[in-house]
Amino acid sequence: MNPARTLVTLAGRLLLGLYFIFPAVMKISNFSGTSEYMASHGMALIPFLLVLTIAVQLAGGLSLIVGYRLQIVAFLLAGLVLAISIVLHDFWTLDEGLQRAHETQNFVKNMGIMAGLLILAGGHTPNELQFLNRSR
Numbered sequence: 498m499n500p501a502r503t504l505v506t507l508a509g510r511l512l513l514g515l516y517f518i519f520p521a522v523m524k525i526s527n528f529s530g531t532s533e534y535m536a537s538h539g540m541a542l543i544p545f546l547l548v549l550t551i552a553v554q555l556a557g558g559l560s561l562i563v564g565y566r567l568q569i570v571a572f573l574l575a576g577l578v579l580a581i582s583i584v585l586h587d588f589w590t591l592d593e594g595l596q597r598a599h600e601t602q603n604f605v606k607n608m609g610i611m612a613g614l615l616i617l618a619g620g621h622t623p624n625e626l627q628f629l630n631r632s633r
Contacts, residue, residue: 509613510561516610517558517574521551538585553577561617571617578614582607 524531524547535543553573560570586607588600 510564510567510617513610513613513617514558514560514562517554517561521554521558524551524554535585538587540584550577550581568618568620571614575611575614575618578607578611582611 528547532543532547535547540546554577557570557574557577560566561574582604586600586604588597588604591597591600
């Protein structure tokens with residue numbers, strides 16, 4: 498791999514890792530507020546699920562940054578993003594307005610993050626994805 502490609506890949510992994518680490522830290526610092534938010538969406542087993550989410554986000558984010566077990570971690574984090582998106586960003590249950598628009602934006606953003614994680618989980622390199630450019 499050439500140095501520029503290595504640097505870009507590392508930058509991408511760093512940003513994806515931070516996407517999980519920062520929210521985990523915020524969940525720790527506002528555990529009760531996050532618990533209340535989860536309860537407002539009808540979730541059960543909140544203390545267990547919240548601690549599990551924090552652990553997965555911290556460990557997964559760090560793993561993405563250092564490249565440890567990248568494919569497995571990316572797949573696990575993609576599943577977490579999907580679950581969080583469906584349960585906590587359920588825009589389809591809201592009336593039209595600012596909150597629905599905000600949750601729709603979060604959901605779509607998360608699907609983009611999930612797409613990147615699935616590409617990492619598949620172990621694909623940019624060269625393997627060039628078929629996308631040929632089909633246009």
